[in-house]
Amino acid sequence: MESEFVAWLRTQVPSHPQLILGxxxxxxLLSLPSSQCVVTSDMLMDGVDFVLSDCDPRRVGxxxxxxxxxxxxxxxxxxxxxxxxxxxxxxxxxxMTKAIYEGLLELAxxxxxxxxxxxxxxxxxxxxxxxxxxxxxxxxxxLRRNGARVGDVILVTGSFGGSILRKHFDxxxxxxxxxxxxxxxxxxxxxxxxxxxxxxxxxxxxESACGEIVDxxxxxxxxxxxxxxxxxxxxxxPLDHALSDGEDFELILAVSAETAERIVADRSIDxxxxxxxxxxxxxxLWLRDEAGExxxxxxxxxxx
Amino acid sequence: MESEFVAWLRTQVPSHPQLILGxxxxxxLLSLPSSQCVVTSDMLMDGVDFVLSDCDPRRVGxxxxxxxxxxxxxxxxxxxxxxxxxxxxxxxxxxMTKAIYEGLLELAxxxxxxxxxxxxxxxxxxxxxxxxxxxxxxxxxxLRRNGARVGDVILVTGSFGGSILRKHFDxxxxxxxxxxxxxxxxxxxxxxxxxxxxxxxxxxxxESACGEIVDxxxxxxxxxxxxxxxxxxxxxxPLDHALSDGEDFELILAVSAETAERIVADRSIDxxxxxxxxxxxxxxLWLRDEAGExxxxxxxxxxx
Numbered sequence: 001m002e003s004e005f006v007a008w009l010r011t012q013v014p015s016h017p018q019l020i021l022g023x024x025x026x027x028x029l030l031s032l033p034s035s036q037c038v039v040t041s042d043m044l045m046d047g048v049d050f051v052l053s054d055c056d057p058r059r060v061g062x063x064x065x066x067x068x069x070x071x072x073x074x075x076x077x078x079x080x081x082x083x084x085x086x087x088x089x090x091x092x093x094x095x096m097t098k099a100i101y102e103g104l105l106e107l108a109x110x111x112x113x114x115x116x117x118x119x120x121x122x123x124x125x126x127x128x129x130x131x132x133x134x135x136x137x138x139x140x141x142x143l144r145r146n147g148a149r150v151g152d153v154i155l156v157t158g159s160f161g162g163s164i165l166r167k168h169f170d171x172x173x174x175x176x177x178x179x180x181x182x183x184x185x186x187x188x189x190x191x192x193x194x195x196x197x198x199x200x201x202x203x204x205x206x207e208s209a210c211g212e213i214v215d216x217x218x219x220x221x222x223x224x225x226x227x228x229x230x231x232x233x234x235x236x237x238p239l240d241h242a243l244s245d246g247e248d249f250e251l252i253l254a255v256s257a258e259t260a261e262r263i264v265a266d267r268s269i270d271x272x273x274x275x276x277x278x279x280x281x282x283x284x285l286w287l288r289d290e291a292g293e294x295x296x297x298x299x300x301x302x303x304x
Numbered sequence: 305m306e307s308e309f310v311a312w313l314r315t316q317v318p319s320h321p322q323l324i325l326g327x328x329x330x331x332x333l334l335s336l337p338s339s340q341c342v343v344t345s346d347m348l349m350d351g352v353d354f355v356l357s358d359c360d361p362r363r364v365g366x367x368x369x370x371x372x373x374x375x376x377x378x379x380x381x382x383x384x385x386x387x388x389x390x391x392x393x394x395x396x397x398x399x400m401t402k403a404i405y406e407g408l409l410e411l412a413x414x415x416x417x418x419x420x421x422x423x424x425x426x427x428x429x430x431x432x433x434x435x436x437x438x439x440x441x442x443x444x445x446x447l448r449r450n451g452a453r454v455g456d457v458i459l460v461t462g463s464f465g466g467s468i469l470r471k472h473f474d475x476x477x478x479x480x481x482x483x484x485x486x487x488x489x490x491x492x493x494x495x496x497x498x499x500x501x502x503x504x505x506x507x508x509x510x511e512s513a514c515g516e517i518v519d520x521x522x523x524x525x526x527x528x529x530x531x532x533x534x535x536x537x538x539x540x541x542p543l544d545h546a547l548s549d550g551e552d553f554e555l556i557l558a559v560s561a562e563t564a565e566r567i568v569a570d571r572s573i574d575x576x577x578x579x580x581x582x583x584x585x586x587x588x589l590w591l592r593d594e595a596g597e598x599x600x601x602x603x604x605x606x607x608x
C-alpha cells in the first residue's frame with residue numbers, strides 16, 4: 001500500500017513557509033527561527049479513542065491532530081508541523097486511509113500546520129495513529145503546569161462533560177485562545193483537559209505544589225453533559241460527570257485574582273472563560289458548596 | 305498503568321543540555337540553536353517488525369529508536385531528542401514496558417539523545433511503538449536523496465543481507481559515520497537502506513532523476529546472508545538476497561568518482577565503504593556482470 005499511498009499524499013500536502021523539505025526523503029527539514037521548539041505526541045487507537053467502523057474516518061484524522069494541537073495550546077505554543085505515523089489493518093481500504101488524512105489535512109490547513117512526514121504501515125490488527133506536533137514558543141515563552149501560586153484563581157475555557165456525544169471529535173483546539181491570552185495577560189500556569197477536569201486539575205496542582213478549591217456551582221457544565229446523564233444515570237449528577245468526563249480539550253489557567261477579573265471582564269476571546277476556584281496552600285483537591293463548606297474531591301477521569 | 309509508569313520513567317531519564325522541559329508537562333521544550341530541525345518518525349509493531357514473545361523487550365525498545373536514528377544518519381543530521389508513544393496490550397506487565405524503555409534509553413545515552421516525552425496507552429491488541437526523532441543539521445546542511453548526478457559513484461557502508469539473524473535488532477545506526485563523511489567530503493546524496501538495497505537504490509535514483517548500474521560482484525554480502533540462504537533456498541542466491549533483504553540500515557551515498565576514491569582510500573571511518581556502481585542518465589536499475597553485460601534489476605524489498 002505504501003508507495004501508492006505516499007504518492008497520493010505528496011499531491012495533497014500544500015507547501016508551507018517553514019517546511020523546507022517534506023515527504024519523500026528520509027526525514028523532514030523544518031525552519032524554526034525561534035531556536036526553541038515545543039514537541040508533543042499522542043497515539044490514538046481504534047476501539048479506545050474512536051470506533052472506526054462507526055464513524056467518518058475524516059473525523060478520526062482530524063481528532064488525531066486536534067488532540068496534539070490542544071497540547072500545544074496548553075503550552076501557548078504556535079503550531080508549525082505534524083508528523084503522522086499509522087498502522088492500518090490489512091483489510092482496510094486505501095480510501096479509508098486517504099479519508100483519515102483528508103480530515104487531518106483540513107484541520108492542519110485551518111491552523112497553518114504543515115504535514116512534514118511520517119510512516120505508513122499495515123498489520124492484521126486494528127488501526128492506530130500516532131501524531132507528533134511541533135510548535136514554537138512565542139516571545140512570552142511557554143506556559144507550564146508548575147507556575148500556579150497560592151491565591152491564584154483557576155480559570156477554564158468553555159464547558160465540560162458530554163464529550164462522547166460530539167465534542168471528542170469536533171472540539172476546536174484552543175490554540176488561538178491560548179496564544180491570545182498568553183500575549184495579553186500574565187498567565188502563571190496552564191494545561192488542557194484531556195482526561196477529566198478533576199484529574200487534570202489535580203495534576204496541575206501537583207506540579208505547582210499547591211492545593212485547589214473548586215466552587216461546585218461555578219463549574220461550567222455543557223448542555224451535552226445534561227443530555228448524557230439523562231441517558232445514563234450511572235454517570236451521576238451533571239456536575240459529577242463534568243468533573244470526570246475527559247476529552248473536553250478546554251484550558252485550565254492559573255492567574256492572579258486581578259488578572260482573572262480583567263480576563264473575564266474583557267471578553268477578549270470568543271469563548272466563555274469562567275472562574276471556578278482558587279489555588280490554596282494545603283495540598284489536595286476540594287469541592288466547595290454554596291454555603292462555603294469544603295469536602296475532599298477525588299480526582300477522577302480517564303487513566304490510559 | 306500510565307501514572308505509575310510515567311512516575312518511574314521520570315526517574316530514568318537523565319537531563320540533557322538541549323532539553324529545557326521534558327516529561328511531565330503537556331509538551332516538551334527543546335533548544336535548537338541551529339534554527340532548523342530534522343524530524344523523522346517510524347512506527348514498529350509486534351508481529352511485523354519483531355515478535356515480542358520471542359525476544360528481549362530491551363531489543364524492541366532499542367530498535368524503535370535505532371531505526372529513527374538511521375533516518376537522521378541518512379540526512380547527516382545530529383540526533384537531539386526522541387518522542388516515544390506506545391500502545392501496550394492490557395495483558396502486558398509493567399516490567400515488560402519498562403524493559404522496552406530501558407533498551408531505548410541505553411541507545412539514547414550512547415547517541416546523546418534526550419527522551420523528551422511521548423504517550424502511554426493500553427489496549428486489547430498487540431504492542432506498537434512510534435518514535436519521532438528530532439535532529440539538527442550540521443553547518444554543511446542536510447544530505448538529501450535528490451542530489452545524485454550522472455557519473456556519480458554509488459558507495460555503501462557495511463554489508464547486506466541476513467538481517468533477520470541478528471542485525472535487524474543489533475545494527476548500529478550510521479550516525480557518526482554519516483556526520484564524519486559529510487563533514488570531510490562532498491556528498492551529493494544519501495539515504496539509509498531499510499527496505500532492501502535494490503528497492504532503496506531505486507528510490508534514490510528516482511528522487512535524483514537518474515538511473516543506476518550496480519556491479520554484481522561488488523555488492524558486499526554479509527556472512528549472515530550466506531548462512532541464511534543455506535537455511536532457506538527460496539531466498540535465491542546470496543546476491544539476490546542481499547539486494548532485497550532490507551533492515552540493513554546501512555548508508556547509500558552518491559559522490560563524484562574522485563571523492564569515492566578518496567573515501568575508500570582514506571578509510572576514515574571504522575566500517576568498510578564499498579563502491580558498488582554508478583549513476584547513469586538512462587532511468588532504471590541495472591545489474592552488471594563481470595563481463596560488463598547489464599540486465600535490468602527489478603527493485604525488490606519490503607513494501608509496508
